[in-house]
Amino acid sequence: MRRLAFLLTFGLGGAAILISLGIWQVQRLAWKEGVIANIEARIADAPVPLPATPDAATDSYLPVTVTGSLGAPYLRVLVSKKQVGAGYRIIRPMLRAEGDILIDMGFVSVADADGLTFEEGPSLTVTGNLQWPQETDSYTPAPDLAENIWFARDVPAMAAALDTEPVLVVRRDAPQSGGPVTPMPVDTAAIPNDHLQYAITWFSLSAIWLAMTAIFLRRKPGTNKS
Template sequence: MRRLAFLVIFGLGGGAILISLGIWQVQRLAWKEGVIADIESRIAATPVALPETPEPARDAYLPVEVTGVLGARHLRVLVSQKQIGAGYRIIRPMLRDEGAIMIDMGFVPVAEADALKFDEGPAVTLVGNLQWPQETDGFTPAPDMKENIWFARDVGAMARVLETNPVLVVRRDAPQSGSPVTPMPVDTAAIPNDHLQYAITWFSLSAIWLAMTAVFLRRKPGANKS
């Protein structure tokens, strides 16, 4: 009887814990889907004027319309595009009376990057979304300043090099006529949402756990004895 009671408590208790973890992941899934839906709605909203003092906590993903002169300098951030391969995000300064900012112009393949030359032209108006990407960590290589290759969009560091405010607008409108730079608009693809897989894993483990418990309970004492 003691053995039976132990198996019941251990088996059902373990199964209940695994099922509760699966339910928690389902709840987290609903929460994450709500967060993503809210961000997507914010990204696609009608553009507004750039705030006087943009703040990451308040203004991330905010769609804005900005007007200014694009500077001749540019930075290249190494990225990869599906079905295209390696390339660079092109970051240019935009000179404005209210203060210079940075524009993420979009993507250009590696083979076309060296031929890129920009001139300071007339004022242009661009539409994009404010973003402060969290792409750097302790393993991110330092930028190769000689080759003008960056390995992440470090807003603060790029702003110091381009002599702008630490404000980045990721362009979302169509590419300029004749330009090889294709916009890479802000989206939610990079936001992790693995809660469904986690829920399936926990529920699968609970099913296996309970099945094994049932097997042990059905075994007769001494069944393995010769």
């Protein structure tokens, strides 16, 4: 009886813990889906004028319109685009009386990037979304300044390189000239949402735990595998 009580307590208690972890992940999944839905709704909102002092905590994904002249210097950020392959995000400065900012103009393939040049153009209006991407970590290589290749969008560093405010607008619509650059708008694809896989893992482990408990319960005391 002691053995039976121990196995039942250990088996059912462990399974209960694993099941509760699975339920928690299901709850986290619903929460994360709500967060993503809210971000997607914000991305698609009607654009507003750029705030005087944009803030990453409150203005991320905010749709805005900005008007100014695009400067000639630009940065190339190495990326990969589905069904296209490797290429670059083109980051240009927008010159404004209120303060210069960064514009992520979009994507250009590696082949089309060869010999790409820009000139300072006339005033235009860009519609896009504010973003402070978190793409750098301790493993991110330093930019290759000689080849003008960056390996992540580091807003403060890019702003320093182009002498602008640390504000990035990711273009979603605007006139484009001077090269085959296509918009690569903000979306939620990069936001991780692995809670369903975690829930399946915990529920699977609980099923295995219960199965093993049943096997031990069916074995007679003193039974030797050999």
